[in-house]
Amino acid sequence: MKNWLWWLLAGLVALVGGVLGLINPNAAQITSTTIAGWALVMMGLFQGCAGWNSTAFRERAGAGLLAATGLFIGLSLLIGPFGDGTLLRWILGGLLVVSGLAKLWVGLRYHNDKLFWAVIGAGGLSIVLGLYVLAGGGLKLGFILSLELLGSGTALVVMAVRKEKSVTH
Numbered sequence: 001m002k003n004w005l006w007w008l009l010a011g012l013v014a015l016v017g018g019v020l021g022l023i024n025p026n027a028a029q030i031t032s033t034t035i036a037g038w039a040l041v042m043m044g045l046f047q048g049c050a051g052w053n054s055t056a057f058r059e060r061a062g063a064g065l066l067a068a069t070g071l072f073i074g075l076s077l078l079i080g081p082f083g084d085g086t087l088l089r090w091i092l093g094g095l096l097v098v099s100g101l102a103k104l105w106v107g108l109r110y111h112n113d114k115l116f117w118a119v120i121g122a123g124g125l126s127i128v129l130g131l132y133v134l135a136g137g138g139l140k141l142g143f144i145l146s147l148e149l150l151g152s153g154t155a156l157v158v159m160a161v162r163k164e165k166s167v168t169h
Contacts, residue, residue: 003053004163010046011156013039014149021146033077036145040074043152062106066152069099077145089133092141096130096148103155115158122155 017039044067051063073095076088103123110116129144129151137144 003050004160006046006050006053007156007163008160010043010050011153011158011160013046014043014153014156016153017043018146018149018153021142021149031142033142033145036142036149037074037077039149040070040145041078042074043149043156044068044070044072044074047156058109059106062102065102066099066106069095069102070152073145077141089136093130093132093134096126096133098130099148099152100124100126100128100130103152106159107155110159110162113162115162118158119155122151125151 017035020035021039047063047070048067051060051067054060054063073092076091100123103119103126107116107119107123110119126148129148132139133144
């Protein structure tokens with residue numbers, strides 16, 4: 001399987017998970033969190049495959065950071081927070097910020113490309129969401145995770161399209 005296809009699969013899983021999480025914002029918090037958790041785990045696995053198959057260090061490191069972040073947050077959501085949820089809030093907020101920084105780092109590789117802004121925007125969204133969570137913002141966790149999945153999915157699909165074009169040309 002071509003490397004760009006792993007990126008595309010990870011992006012599509014994230015987009016589907018984000019949309020499913022937003023379809024019914026009044027659904028029980030557990031449903032949104034479970035959908036986001038599984039989507040993050042699957043996205044992290046596909047992203048890990050993309051990183052493993054990458055040859056450039058910057059690409060491999062960025063993909064590895066995104067994969068680890070997705071897997072950790074997804075598993076934390078599925079297994080459940082410890083105590084009153086404060087630890088999960090701090091971990092989630094921190095990892096969203098790290099995920100955003102990783103997207104910015106990977107996105108800088110595309111600085112001469114018109115797709116640059118989509119990846120940078122997704123990184124910025126992750127950072128803003130992470131800071132919001134760390135500040136104790138009042139939005140439901142499922143909604144925040146759905147937005148993160150939409151941003152990450154967009155970035156991954158854009159990077160897959162870019163990589164596929166470079167392979168075929």
